[in-house]
Amino acid sequence: MTHWGPELREGADTRFRLWAPDRDAVTLEIDGAPSVPMTRDGDGWFTAEAAAVPGTRYRFRLDADLVVPDPASRLQSGGVHGWSVVIDPAFAWSATEWRGRLWEETVLLEVHAGVLGGFAGIRDRLPAIAASGITAIELMPVNAFGGTRNWGYDGVLPYAVAEPYGSPAELKTLVDTAHGLGLSVFLDVVYNHFGPDGNYLNAYAGAFFHPEVDTPWGGAVAVDADPVHRFFVDNALMWLRDYRIDGLRFDAVHAIANDGFLDRMAHEIRAALPERHIHLVLENEKNDAERLTPGGYDAQWNDDFHNVLHVLLTGETSAYYSDFADRPAERLARCLKEGFIYQGEGSPNHDGAPRGKPSADLPSTAFVAFLQNHDQVGNRAMGERLIRLTDRERLRAATALLLLGPQIPLLFMGEDEGSDSPFLFFTDFHDDLADAVREGRRREFAKFDAFADPEARARIPDPNAVATFEASVPEPGQAAGEWRALYRQLLGLRHAHIVPRLQGTTGLSADVTGAAAVKARWRMADGAILTIRIDLGDTPAAIGGNEQGELIFREGDRFAAWITS
Template sequence: MTPRWGATPRDDGRTRFALWAPDRDAVTLEFDGGAPLPMTAADGGWFVADAAAGAGTRYRYRLADDLAVPDPASRAQSGGVHGWSVVPDPAYAWTATDWRGRPWEETVLIELHAGVLGGFAGVRERLPALAALGVTAIELMPVNAFGGTRNWGYDGVLPYAPAESYGTPAELKALVDAAHALGLSMFLDVVFNHFGPDGNYLGAYAGDFFDRDVDTPWGGAVAVRQPAVHRFFVDNALMWLDDYRFDGLRFDAVHAIADTDFLDAMAGEIRAALPDRHIHLVLENEGNDADRLHADAYDAQWNDDFHNVLHVLLTGETSAYYADFADRPAERLARCLAEGFVYQGEGSPNHDGRPRGRPSAHLAPTRFVAFLQNHDQVGNRAMGERLTLLTDPARLRAATALLLLCPQIPMLFMGDEVGSRSPFLFFTDFHDELADAVRDGRRREFARFDAFADPAARERIPDPNARATFDRSRPGPGPDADAWTGLLRDLIALRARAIVPHLRGTVSAGADATGDAAVVARWRLGDGSLLTIALDLAADPAPLPVGEGELLHAEGDRFRAWIAR
């Protein structure tokens, strides 16, 4: 049987330590201020030890005279990702003890970055306002430990340990507990496809943790077919869901894992372990792999196509990956609204004409998470501009109404609720040669965008490692904050009243492009009623059609939604 990674407190007051180090002949367990303890070699490259080490004990693994490493499954760190690991305290006095989650159809997400909001305590302070807005679920960008004190979270190297700069494990539990008390679900973004460049020691003692024959944009792929590696990630998912009581996970860039058997097996284990709660599992998959959404394993996938085609219509930008949506964008939006993915096997210009995606028209609309912007689509812009600066308010209000009233599951990005014009920039906290490589690589990345083809223009791109880059990314309210708050509150309340109760069983009734930037889409809701949405994002919109039934919402001559019962 594969041991459980890391430090596991036992009922007898002792702690079991386990490390998979198949490349090493010996490992010593060291304690801060205590006597070292040689670990016992076990089958399959494992080393184990039992010790009288209670909660709060600082420890690490000694691999050689000149190499001591933190626990890769550390539940908490002291002194950063190069410092001491800490034996966890599993005790926590939960207050929202009756919470079992919310059905998927009720989900209205908002994505937050804990760091720019003041850590776990800062996010907790914002929960009442978000609950009053009407959102039903908070999604945190990754919170596991990374090099330095500032990071998006996708450079994590200790997937089990909450970042020290955000707060303690107990403070993260208190955040989840407070959210549940307000009726808010909590989702967490997790990264199972790679490790960051600063503080990843796995290669020093477990080279087979990585698949040398499969590359990702961030280095070697994780070897999830290895039993020890499979266990590492599945147990990590279960820790967030069970120990911290998160209600759902978003799995980052699973196309870079490149092993659908692992994805299916992981979902099965999670469902079997937590059968009595509303647990929601969501994928990010650049390949538009609809096959993962056929059964009850995964609830949904982030629908980048929704964002990309609407971004073209709102801004007119067609560089880089927006080239895939530059031609006939209204037709592509109609397909997105009717069938989920825009690309369902067709060749993609941004992918050198290679086919992308699989058929998705048979899937329910709620299998797709829609958004107008998120950390990627704002922060991966060179200057981090939000849509409030890239299009006019009338068009953005119309697109927001589409987002919140169409049957796909909507997701907002922090700051949307106050019409923020603050940038959200790419930031890190690396040093020396690594800092130079990240800064220079970031600037080279934008050479394919028209606005930054000139090297001199790329020099204006903010340095990710500068403290000012992080500070500028805090979402401040825009000058018309109250108007945006009111719009979102009204639309979410309307969605909850008129659409959410009938989402289960909803199917598309077709969608058509009615102009170069105009669409009309229809859905047959679960109660048999017909929801119709008309949208026109053209510079000079044509008159919108008028339908029968209850008018739900209108935005001038750009948006109209009605329902016929």
């Protein structure tokens, strides 16, 4: 089985590999040294050994007019069109005893390295994050992309750390520092597509894709082909082994459309790292409960939780929110009790096609819940956060539901400081590609009522403008102190009352108690009953104090939670 990427050998030699089945000849070019013809085997793998110590720059020449980086480059010099760099994976780790944290302890904070000052900027924030009660940071993708700034999901070299964020050693220092503070580190990885700038695979390995299988980004990745399978599984293992990342979130796996690949990948990862708490999380529009099994994936991002609460908090029902516009309180009740809202029912936003599978038998921890994330903010035309779209009292109640409910909570950077900074879709493309991305972005929002008019769409920020990136840096809101205090209080209660009882928690009941009100109950690991009541209506009724057990938190007439032993 052939693996991708450079391999340091004894002495000063390095073995280089490239899968280029569409080419008869490939030459290895090393900066400052003679070129080396590579040897081709019958499966299309080219190999060569050459003197190359860490720091050596190299690339592959396909013909007189085309030279490409290593698709498994660990570091680039001069961007995704430049030289690949040999690195030494060794690192002097400090938190040598770290094995990770239990999944039930997880409270995630999603962060973007670019807007937070790179790996060093995030590292400086870690003590405050740990002190707040958050137990894990989740890095949006950190792999190399075209240009100097990108919102995260246009990467083209999955193995290479993005130069604008810092070096591989700086990323390892960030992870090591987090572990020393008791924080886990998760990473978003994108295996469903490559970005539009700097992807050369079709020039020498057309079999990397299935052009006949349509996705929003072109032909589907051919994960059924062994070299492609190895490319992605070895990438996952690299982040987990070399960088000691604790968990991976796999972006939009519904676009991969190959459950067998997903299952094999999870099995290989589990088998390779049995001694550590490794957590694997899916984003999967299909709501496929069958992937969330022991030995497979720990959880799925629960978009249903976000979407129905967004409707209740804002009244927005355009585009994909139309799936949740009808009977939102009833839908929220199902979400709290059973996880997914769509479990095989027809989805209006998917032309009535059924979506999802039954999920009521899954534990509540099989779902990652959130009120905001990069998609649900960054995919808005103007990047508004919820704090601009609803009132304080409703938002506080929804926050309490998120942090005291039994699903695994995820926060978006700045959320815990009441930030009202937008998070916009930003890129650094040029010429025709920049025009296509800008105009495509504006066309995308024509289906939303607020942007049906062309003049309204013209006000959508240009993704390629530096100002769009700069506006996305999260600044604390005017009431930052109030929001920090709320999050600290709720997370303290979560760790005291919820986390110790969380493993195996399942829904008991969930009832609609008003137009936008729900009462839900869960049985926890020690037999205790968690009861939550929430009312997001215009004129909430009194929550009432007639529940059995200990009242652990109350937010006016909008939210209350009890534990009954």
